[in-house]
Amino acid sequence: MKIATYNVNGINGRLPVLLKWLDQSKPDIVCLQELKAPQEKFPIEEINAAGYQAIWKGQKSWNGVAILSRGYEITEVQNSLPGNPDDVQSRYIEAIINKVVICCLYLPNGNPYPSEKFEYKLEWIKRLKKRAKQLIKMDLPAIIIGDFNIIPKEIDVYKPEKWTNDALFRKEVRKAFSDLQKQGWIDTIRLLNPDKQIFTFWDYMYKSYDRNAGIRLDHILLSPYLSSSIDHCGIDSEVRGWEKTSDHAPVWISLKK
Incomplete structure (x- = not known):
């Protein structure tokens, strides 16, 4: 089972990019962020035509999350x-797909x-940690x-010294990510890729993608229950180089049956 995450940065404006990637990569489950579309403007007909069913929670102009599934029923838990x-x-949506909580x-x-x-x-992270702990239990x-x-971590950012007081890299949020791992999340x-510098986001400015001046923001945390199912993973970084694309690249993992 191939599971992916992709911050599309505007699903309607970048729908051709999303559909092209779905056709090439063929993930079974896709989690999307930053839809930037109200609930009624989600392109469900195009998503269905691509072979996916979906649940989503939109929001006008910004935010918005969705879960797509190919071949598996989706049972929404909460949005x-x-x-x-x-x-x-609109920042969180939870479902059960193929007996896995997504x-x-x-x-x-x-x-x-x-x-x-x-x-x-x-405050949002505090609530996330509480929900994450419930799932672990x-x-x-x-x-x-x-x-x-x-x-x-520093390995996850180009020139970490420039990010010390950025909200993405502040010690408080890095500790929170570490706390999730201490709960057991993988x-x-x-x-x-223990020693490899990997990025999932490149700013549109300063030719960041061309220089590989990126950061790793998009993560996939697995509960201990799935530790023996981990197969391989990847970053589809070439998608970031496509025309009219998101500033994020899709990230995915493959789980053994």
Whole structure:
């Protein structure tokens, strides 16, 4: 089973890119972030024509998350992160697919630091850690996947010294990512590439992609239940070089049957 995450940065404006990648890569499950489309504007007909069913939670102009499935039924669990009923931002959707809990997230950016946006990011992470701990205690096959807006370590960023006070690299959020790992969640991309500098995002400015001046923001965390199922993984970095593409690249893992 091939499971992927992709921050599409506007699903309707970049739909040709998404459909081309789906046709080439053929993932079984896809978690999308930053749809930038209201609920009724999600291109479900085109997604269905590509062979996928979907659940999604849109939001006008920004945010938005979706889960696509090819060949497996989707049972939606919830479409918001528990713990704050006043939070109306579309950043989390959870489903059960092929007996695996899929938690698709678009964690807040948090910039600038310090600011209310950064405090919101920390509050959101606190709720995520609580939900993640619940799933660990249930001893389920589960995956937390998406754009975390967290750079876990120095190896995950080009010129880390320039990011010290950026909300993506602040010590508070890096500790939070480490805390998830201490719960038992497995950073699959890093596990299979322990010493390799890997990026999943390249800014549109300064020819960042051409210079490979990137950062690793998109992560796939597996519960211990799935540790023996890990097969291989990849970053489809060439997609970042396509015309009118997202500033993120798709990230995927393959699980053994």
